[in-house]
Amino acid sequence: MKYIDEFRDPALARKVIARIHATAERRATVRPIRLMEFCGGHTHAISRFGLRELLAPAVELRSGPGCPVCVTAAADLDRAIALADVSGVILATFGDMVRVPGSRHQTLQAAAARGADVRIVYSPLDALDIARQHPQQEVVFLGVGFETTAPGIAAALLQAEADDVPNFSLLSLHKLTPPAMRAILDAGEVALDGIIGPGHVSAVTGSEAWEFLPHEYAMPCAVSGFEPLDILSAIDALVQAVVAGEPAVINTYARGVRPEGNPVAQQLLAQVFAVGPADWRGFGAIPDSGLALRETFVHRDAVLRFPIDVTPAPEPPGCRCGDVLRGVIAPPECGLFRRVCSPRNPIGPCMVSAEGACAAYFQYEV
Amino acid sequence: MQDQILLAHGSGGVLSHELVRDVFARHFSNPFLDDLGDAALVGELPPGRLALTTDSYVVQPLFFPGGDIGKLAVCGTVNDLAMAGARPLYLTAGFILEEGLPLETLEHVVASMAETAREAGVLIVAGDTKVVEHGAADGLFINTAGVGVVPPGVDLSPAYLRSGDALLINGPVGDHGLAVMLQREGLAFQSTLQSDVAPLHGLIAALLDAVPGQVRCMRDATRGGLATVLNEWVLPPSIPPEGGEDGVPEGYVAGYTPIPPKGGEVSPGGQKAPPISPPLGGTKGGKIGIQIAETAIPVREAVRAACEFLGLDPLYAANEGKVVIAVAAEAAEAALSTLRAHPLGREAALIGRVTAEHTGRVVLRTPYGARRILPMLTGAQLPRIC
Numbered sequence: 001m002k003y004i005d006e007f008r009d010p011a012l013a014r015k016v017i018a019r020i021h022a023t024a025e026r027r028a029t030v031r032p033i034r035l036m037e038f039c040g041g042h043t044h045a046i047s048r049f050g051l052r053e054l055l056a057p058a059v060e061l062r063s064g065p066g067c068p069v070c071v072t073a074a075a076d077l078d079r080a081i082a083l084a085d086v087s088g089v090i091l092a093t094f095g096d097m098v099r100v101p102g103s104r105h106q107t108l109q110a111a112a113a114r115g116a117d118v119r120i121v122y123s124p125l126d127a128l129d130i131a132r133q134h135p136q137q138e139v140v141f142l143g144v145g146f147e148t149t150a151p152g153i154a155a156a157l158l159q160a161e162a163d164d165v166p167n168f169s170l171l172s173l174h175k176l177t178p179p180a181m182r183a184i185l186d187a188g189e190v191a192l193d194g195i196i197g198p199g200h201v202s203a204v205t206g207s208e209a210w211e212f213l214p215h216e217y218a219m220p221c222a223v224s225g226f227e228p229l230d231i232l233s234a235i236d237a238l239v240q241a242v243v244a245g246e247p248a249v250i251n252t253y254a255r256g257v258r259p260e261g262n263p264v265a266q267q268l269l270a271q272v273f274a275v276g277p278a279d280w281r282g283f284g285a286i287p288d289s290g291l292a293l294r295e296t297f298v299h300r301d302a303v304l305r306f307p308i309d310v311t312p313a314p315e316p317p318g319c320r321c322g323d324v325l326r327g328v329i330a331p332p333e334c335g336l337f338r339r340v341c342s343p344r345n346p347i348g349p350c351m352v353s354a355e356g357a358c359a360a361y362f363q364y365e366v
Numbered sequence: 367m368q369d370q371i372l373l374a375h376g377s378g379g380v381l382s383h384e385l386v387r388d389v390f391a392r393h394f395s396n397p398f399l400d401d402l403g404d405a406a407l408v409g410e411l412p413p414g415r416l417a418l419t420t421d422s423y424v425v426q427p428l429f430f431p432g433g434d435i436g437k438l439a440v441c442g443t444v445n446d447l448a449m450a451g452a453r454p455l456y457l458t459a460g461f462i463l464e465e466g467l468p469l470e471t472l473e474h475v476v477a478s479m480a481e482t483a484r485e486a487g488v489l490i491v492a493g494d495t496k497v498v499e500h501g502a503a504d505g506l507f508i509n510t511a512g513v514g515v516v517p518p519g520v521d522l523s524p525a526y527l528r529s530g531d532a533l534l535i536n537g538p539v540g541d542h543g544l545a546v547m548l549q550r551e552g553l554a555f556q557s558t559l560q561s562d563v564a565p566l567h568g569l570i571a572a573l574l575d576a577v578p579g580q581v582r583c584m585r586d587a588t589r590g591g592l593a594t595v596l597n598e599w600v601l602p603p604s605i606p607p608e609g610g611e612d613g614v615p616e617g618y619v620a621g622y623t624p625i626p627p628k629g630g631e632v633s634p635g636g637q638k639a640p641p642i643s644p645p646l647g648g649t650k651g652g653k654i655g656i657q658i659a660e661t662a663i664p665v666r667e668a669v670r671a672a673c674e675f676l677g678l679d680p681l682y683a684a685n686e687g688k689v690v691i692a693v694a695a696e697a698a699e700a701a702l703s704t705l706r707a708h709p710l711g712r713e714a715a716l717i718g719r720v721t722a723e724h725t726g727r728v729v730l731r732t733p734y735g736a737r738r739i740l741p742m743l744t745g746a747q748l749p750r751i752c
Binding site: 013014052 | 667670671674724729732733734735736737738739741
C-alpha cells in the first residue's frame with residue numbers, strides 16, 4: 001500500500017530503534033527517558049506494533065489523557081443516559097460511548113435495552129438526517145471529542161441552522177487538549193522528559209499549539225503520526241532533544257500537520273463554540289478546557305432544552321482510570337486490571353474505548 | 367407461474383407444489399430426492415464414523431463477487447464436515463423465503479446450490495420451504511445440514527495439539543469478509559476482490575492421504591477469521607466455543623478469566639484480588655500457546671488496503687475457503703507441498719507453531735521483531751457475512 005508501507009518498513013524501523021538506543025546511552029543518568037504519548041491512538045499503535053518492548057530499557061512510554069471517551073466525566077455520562085431516557089428523544093452517538101460506564105454501572109447500552117432510543121452514527125451528519133426523518137422527535141447528538149472531532153460537529157450544527165432542522169440539538173462535552181497537558185505538568189505527579197504530541201488534534205490546532213511546552217516547562221514535544229515509523233521518528237527526535245538538553249516543538253508529522261493548523265476548522269470552532277471550564281474524568285474541572293455552544297446557538301444546547309439535575313458521581317471503587325489518564329500509573333499497576341476489569345467486563349472507560357490505554361495493554365501486551 | 371414469492375407458496379397447496387417441482391426438484395434432481403417422500407432413504411453408508419453438521423446462512427447481499435448465498439450454503443456445510451476429516455455425502459436444504467422475493471432470485475440461488483453440490487460431489491436429498499410475511503426475513507435465508515463419513519484411521523481434534531506442531535493455512539486471508547463488506551450499500555469501493563468461497567474437502571482428502579496420521583486438527587476460518595480459530599485452539603476445551611453473544615466464550619478474552627463483580631459492586635479490596643492463573647490449554651497432554659509470524663500470513667494487497675480504510679484487521683475477517691491446519695512438525699514440509707499442488711492451496715503458507723510458552727494465548731511476532739497478543743475479538747467485526 002503506497003503511502004502506508006513506507007511508514008511501516010521493518011528495516012528502516014530497526015535502524016531508527018538502534019539510533020534511539022545509541023542516543024539514549026549518551027545520557028549521563030541511567031534512568032529510562034520517560035515520554036508521554038498524549039493520544040490514545042498512539043497508545044494503541046505502540047501496543048499493537050509492539051514498540052514498547054523494542055524501546056526498553058532506554059525509553060519508557062507512558063499513556064496520557066488523549067482518549068475523549070475516557071475523560072468524559074461520569075456525571076456527564078449520567079446526563080446523557082438521562083437524556084436518552086426522556087420520552088421522544090433520540091440520542092445519537094459515536095459507537096464507543098454506548099458501553100462506557102457512568103456512575104452505578106449505568107451505560108447507554110443498558111438504557112437502549114430498556115427502551116431508550118439510542119442510535120450509533122458514524123458522522124454527526126447522519127444524526128442530522130435522523131432528525132430530518134423524525135420531525136416529531138428530538139434528536140440529541142452526544143458531542144464527545146477533542147479539537148479533531150469538534151469541527152465536524154460544528155459543521156453539522158451550522159447545516160442544521162441553514163436547513164432549518166429545529167429538532168436537532170447537541171450535548172457538547174468537547175474538550176481541548178493543551179489545558180489537560182498543562183494540568184498534568186502543573187500537578188507534577190509523574191516525572192516526564194518529553195511529550196509525543198497528538199497528530200490528528202495538531203492537524204487542526206497546528207503544531208504551534210504546543211510551543212508552551214518548551215517555553216514554559218522546558219519540555220520537548222514531537223507531534224507524531226500513527227504509523228510505526230511516525231512514532232519511532234517522534235521518539236527519536238525527542239530522545240535527541242532530551243540528551244542535547246534542547247527542548248523544542250518538533251513536527252515529525254509534516255504530511256498531516258502545519259505549524260498554523262487548519263484555519264477553516266479553527267474558524268468553525270470559533271463560530272459555534274466558546275471556550276469554558278470542563279469536567280474531566282480523573283482531573284476534575286480544568287479551566288478553559290471545554291467547548292460550550294455560543295449564545296447564538298442556545299436553542300440547540302441540549303443542556304438548556306432538557307434541564308436534568310445530575311449529581312456528581314463517585315468513581316467505581318478500585319478503578320484507577322483517573323490515575324491512568326493522568327499518566328501516574330501504567331494500566332497493569334491497577335489492581336483491577338485483567339483480574340476484574342476486562343473488555344468483556346469493563347469497570348472503567350479506559351478498558352472500553354478503542355483509544356483507552358487499559359484496552360490497549362489488555363489486548364496486545366504480552 | 368408467479369414472478370414473485372407469495373405467502374401461498376408456503377401454504378402446502380398448488381403453488382407450494384409447483385415451487386418444489388419447478389425450482390427445487392428440477393435443479394437438485396437425484397434418485398433420493400426425486401421420490402419427494404417425507405424422508406430421504408439413502409441406504410448404506412461407507413465404513414467409518416458418521417459426521418453430522420448444520421449451519422444457517424443469512425449473508426447480505428445475497429449475491430457478492432465470487433459467489434452467492436446458495437454457493438455459500440453448500441460450501442459452508444461441506445467444509446464443516448471436511449474439517450472433521452469426513453467425506454461429505456448428503457445435504458439437506460431448508461429455505462425461509464420472504465414474501466415478495468423475486469422468483470428469479472430464488473432460481474439463481476437454487477441453480478448455484480445445485481451446481482456447487484455437483485462440483486463438490488454431494489447430493490441434496492431433502493428440503494423444506496417456508497414463506498414469511500414481507501419484513502419478517504431479509505429476502506432469503508438458507509439452512510443446510512450435512513452428513514458425511516470419517517474414514518477409519520482418521521481422528522482429528524484440538525486435543526491432539528502439542529508443542530512444536532506446525533500451523534498451515536491454504537492461502538490469503540480475509541477475501542470473503544472484505545468482498546462482501548465492499549459490496550454492501552454505502553461502501554462505494556471499486557475492487558476486483560472476490561470471495562474465496564469453495565468446497566475444501568478435495569484439498570483435505572489429498573492432505574490426509576499425503577501425511578496419514580500426522581494432521582492434528584483443522585478449522586475453517588469463517589466468522590472471526592484466522593485469529594479466532596487460533597484463540598479457540600488455545601482456550602480451555604470445557605468452554606463451549608460459541609458461548610458468548612458474539613461467538614466468544616463468555617468471560618474469556620485473550621486467554622484470561624475475569625472475575626465478574628458480585629452483586630453489581632466491586633469490592634474496594636479488589637486491588638488485593640489474587641492473580642488469575644492462565645487457563646488450561648486445549649490439549650490432552652497439557653497447556654499450549656500459539657506463536658505466529660505476521661509476515662508469514664498471506665494477505666492480498668486489496669484486502670490489506672480495504673481493511674486499512676475501514677479500520678478492520680484481515681486476521682479477523684471472514685473466509686469461506688480457508689482452512690487452518692495443525693500438523694506434526696516433521697510432516698510440515700510434505701503437508702505444505704501437498705497443499706500447494708492443489709488449486710485451492712497454491713498460496714499455502716506455514717504461519718506459526720504450537721508452543722509450550724505463553725499458554726492460553728496466541729502471540730504474534732510483528733515485522734519489527736516485537737511480540738504482541740493476538741486477542742479474541744470482543745465485538746462483532748462484520749455482521750452477516752455468512
